[in-house]
Amino acid sequence: MQLTKDFYNKDYFEGKNQIAYDSYAKAGGLLNTFATWTNELFKPESVLDVGCAYGFVVKRFQELGVPATGVEYSPYAVSRAVTQEIIEGDVRDLSRFKDNSFDLVIGTELLEHIPEDDLFKAVKELHRVTKRWVFLLICTAGSDHIESRGGKGDPSHITMKPRWWWESLFHRLDLKRDFPKEDFANNHQQSRQMKWAGRFFVLSKE
Template structure:
């Protein structure tokens, strides 16, 4: 089911096309795999959700007595009881009732909505139920519900066709027309979108055609104005988004250009660093060669001083001096 709320229902007969569901369709497998988070009393998700729904129901309708028609495991009933409401529930699934919310102990019973409902209630809730019933059974269910209350909170998905138990998915106008045949008309002063986008309250009202038309026409122009304004706002946002996308594209190109520039600078810096390191290495080699050359020069100077001061050099010079003098004279 597409709705965030999924209460089971069933039927004892077939619709015009022979398609229907039975209590056997709403056993452990259904509650384990069809409803999102495990549909169990005490589960944080469902407890928080139905507690919030119960608070809105009490605030909106101020009911003393409530029947949840198609109550599943009675989590909403338990939440309403916790707020001081005399609430009860009925569901076709033996499994669901047996595993009911402890807060609703003694207030849940197994039963089909095609059977008459005992007692009367300030409010009956029927949340994501009648789309599970064949059309003929849905009509009987509405007959029985309308006989037991003057106010009905109805929510039935108009969209979710993927759930195999949704055998009678209809648009809200279909159900509104059926309820009008039974003297129930929509309360346009109540917005129940906190439950589902398609939820509505229907109340038994002895309205004339003039009053019915006035109710619809009093509401419709404002809804149309709201739709038009929101559409205009959405178009404006779409244009702004288009401009922002163009700006984002320009910024993306500039970012790519700057990235390429940075990569080029990084490459130049790497090359300059390599050249500097190479020059440093060559300078160190030159300094080492210079150091060795200076050491060699000092070594030669020392050897020369040693040789100059030696006795052998002085004797040699004395012996060679006459020969040198004679050679000069002969020139």
């Protein structure tokens, strides 16, 4: 199943369809915290955030003095961007960027939105444009935050797989992982509070 850009509209981001966010605008604080400790963990010289929504993470990196750019699939989210460095695009085609363009490429709750048949292409693109790390937060099977509060789940989460399945995918693509950084992320205080523990992956070119 492929969802069109029209699905990720105002109702999706502001909670009016009651399947996704209560209001994404309220997420700024927790994403600022996430970006701050991510910066401390990786100390990147440049950042690309793919699936960045309004661009809170991008803006926080910029405030920390790190050049950062965001790519977002939803035209509505791009129209609400909190920084100018947000462009409309698709993780499966990052051809506007050269190989090894960014120290750190981030994808938070991104890949579960991609059809399984397109995942190789998406992950390869993320890996191609980074020169050091790809930092992923994936909504794995049983961790849907909508279901956890009694809802029916986000129907745009079309590839819901357990952690071992994603590990197998990265192995089949012959991608290295940075286990110390993965462990740090999965055991961070915010990860435990937000139920992100066990959902972070770090792909490395080092």
